[in-house]
Amino acid sequence: MEFDFTWILLGLPIAFALGWIASRLDLRQMRLANRQAPRAYFKGLNYLLNEQQDQAIDAFIEAVQNDPDTSELHFALGNLFRRRGEYDRAVRVHEHLLSRADLSNADRQRAQHDLALDYLKAGLLDRAEEALRKLEGTTYEGQARMARMAIYERSREWPEATTVARLLEKTGEVDFSVRMAHYQCEQAREWVQKGDHVGAVALLNTTLQAHPQAARPRLLLGQLLLSQGQSRAAFDTLAVLFERHDKAAPLAAASLVKAAKACDMETQASRMLEAHYQAAPCIDVLNAITDVLLSRASTHSAAQSEALDRYLGHLQKHTSLMAASRWLTGERPGQASLPESVQKALEHATKPLAKYRCAACGFEAKEHFWHCPGCQAWDSYPPKRVEEL
Template identity: 85%
Template sequence: MEFDFTWILLGLPIAFALGWIASRLDLRQMRLANRQAPRAYFKGLNYLLNEQQDQAIDAFIEAVQNDPDTSELHFALGNLFRRRGEYDRAVRVHEHLLSRADLSNADRQRAQHGLALDYLKAGLLDRAEEALRKLEGTSYEGQARMARMAIYERSREWPEAAAVALLLEKTGEVDFSVRMAHYQCEQAREWVQKGDPTAAIELLQATLQSHPHAARPRILLGQLQLNQGQSRAAFDTLALLFERQDNAAPLAAASLVKAALGCGMGTDAQRLLEAHYQKLPCIDVLNAITEIHQTGTATHTTADSEALDRYLGHLQKQPSLMAASRWLTGARQGQPALPEPVQKALEHATKPLARYRCAACGFEAKEHFWHCPGCQAWDSYPPKRVEEI
């Protein structure tokens, strides 16, 4: 039986036609998909610009489904989920990106950084720390270290925070010497709470050797020495703040007076306080001068009269309701007392003015904070009362 080549000749054009039709269908589908992906992308961008985040997320999800290999859409989707507080969905997006073998090194680092931010925003500090450690040696190293340092501060892991601060300082971009002094002060406070003030004093003395110009360890050391009955050592420690006209000296004025009275250095303390007050008038220093002068004056009448003159002189330099209240209270000694409603009104008016206010977030407190409990900023509290700022 002979093979008929006619069928082959007829079949070739048919096969060619079918292949051409199939290719055209594939090309049409590809063009349709390419049109749909940009359309969904631009639709999501438009929603995002109009702050319609729900619609934007739906549009980006559609775009990702049409083109699952586009990493930029995944990054945009992950950021949107994080901004909305849907941290579990943001984590899944970034974990999906990290699981892809075809992801470039730069995008892998970016996805790792996004995953760390997801954990950080969600409050999962342990997972965030682990994710941030994986960014060592990458272009996100500096940001990751800053985030780790913030984590250690929140969890009060001061040695770990100091170690990261030292790494950041070695880069030469930022000076963290004052921050590290704060960490050591926090450790000293913990030693005191544990009932070991001796270890706290030794730590603060070492801190002053490495950071001699830091005010906080000197103030804290003086207060600890005073509590331990070491009045002369406390006086020598605190006196240096006033000798060098440190801006934070008013915070130590009351402690300096106690130390001076305990070791018989009242005259020296008064000289230091008055010299500081002449250059930097402050109500706390003025109160300390009045207290130590009244202690050393033979007659109370003379001391009270001189105190009134001081408060009146302070009012001439700068208006102060706290100074006016003290002058008014002292001026009426030997006279009928102020009516009770007037006294209450003065106390009510002066209490808010005697607080300290954070310059970063405005958080107010009765005591001075070195680390703002509101915004977590360091050294954001001026050493002056609200009225004097």
Template identity: 75%
Template structure:
């Protein structure tokens, strides 16, 4: 059969025309998709700026469907899910990004960081820690270590938290000396609860040697030494707080008085407290001076007179309902003439004023906390009562 050249000559232009039409249709569809993706993206951005998160999520989902290869849209969608508390959906978005082979190393690290935050916000601490470990050696290493340290604090894994703080300090993130002292103090408290006094003593002694300016290990060490019958050593440990006018010294005032009474250093202790009080007037230190006066003097009338005068002088410096109550008690020789309802009313009125308040979240408590149970902040409790703030 002979090949008809006429059909070949007619078919070539037809094939070219069909190919050209098909390419134009593909370009048109591509332009339409590209126009739809930015339109959906900007619509989502507008919703986000107006704090309409539900509509923003719908718009970003539409944009992702139109352009599934755009990683930025996935990141935006994952962050939105996490902010809304839809952690399972945020995890799926970031895991999808990590499963892709076409994203850059920077985007992969970013997705890993987002996944760790998803687990952290969801309270899945084990999975969050595992995800954060994979960020070692990346641009997110410092943030990951800080997050891991927070995880160890929440789970009370103090040795791990200490090790992480050391890594952060070594890398130049910040000075974590005081924080590490807190971790050692927490370990010492656990050792005391377990009855291992030697371990607690070693931990506090080493911590005080490395961080002599940290007040907490000094206070805990002095209290532990008192409980172990080492009154003279406890006195020497605690006196440093008052001699250098540490702001946390009032927290150790009661323990310091007990140590002074046990080792016969009443007059020396009173002089130390008086000097400190003149520089930093405080109701706790004033109560400690009054307690030492009771131990030094035997005449009840003189004691009550001196106490009344002391609290009256304090009132002239600082208005204080607590000091006024103590003045009334001292002025009436043990409140013998003060009616019971008045005593009860005064005690009821001063109780809230004797609390400690977190400066970060406002959580109040009867005792002083170094680690706020409300907001988990460290050193957020001023060492003074609410009334004195």
């Protein structure tokens, strides 16, 4: 049978026409997709500026579906998920970015950092620590170390926190000497709770040698020595705070008086307390002065009268309900004491004023904290009562 070439001649134009139509359709779809991706992106940006996060997420998801290779859209979407508290979705977005082989090194580091933030916000501290360790040697190294230090503080892993603080200090940008002294004090407190008093004393002595100007290790060491019956050593340790008029000295006033009574150093203690009170009047130091006064007096009535005069003198210069309460409830020879109901009312009124308050977040507590339990700030509690702020 003879082959007819006419069909070939007729088929070539038809095939060319079909190919041209197909190419036009592909171009059209491409242009449509390229138009839709920026439109969805700008729509999401508009929602984001108007604080409509739900609509912004939907728009960004649409943009990512139209252009799955755009890393910036993935970053925006992951950050939105994290801000909304949808940490599992944020993790999936950033893990997807890290799995891409075509991701640049800068974007890979950024995705690793964002993944660590996802874990941190979700409270998965072990995974966050692992993710942050992978940022060593990157542009996010400093931020990652700060985040790791915060993790160790929250989990009370003080040796690890000290190690990271030393690494940060080597950069020369920030001085973490005081922070490291706090870490060692926290560790010493834990050792005391476990019964290792000898180890705690050794650690605090080492801390003082490294950070001689730090008040907390000196205060803790003095209190620890006092509890062990080493009153003279405790007195000498605490006395330094008053000799240099340290602002934290009022926190040591009561312990100094106890040590002074135990080793017959009331005269020296009184002199130090008086000098500090004259430089910085404080109710805690005044209470310590009157305590020494009452212990040294030959007659209790005369000492009590002199103590009341000290509180009255304080009131003439400083408005203080705590001092007024001490003066009102003090014992007076030949006079009846205040009714119990009045004493309870005064105690109730002064109780909130006797607290300590964090200067960073306003958290109030009965005891002085070096590490605020509210905002986790260090050294945010002034060593003064609320009434004196």
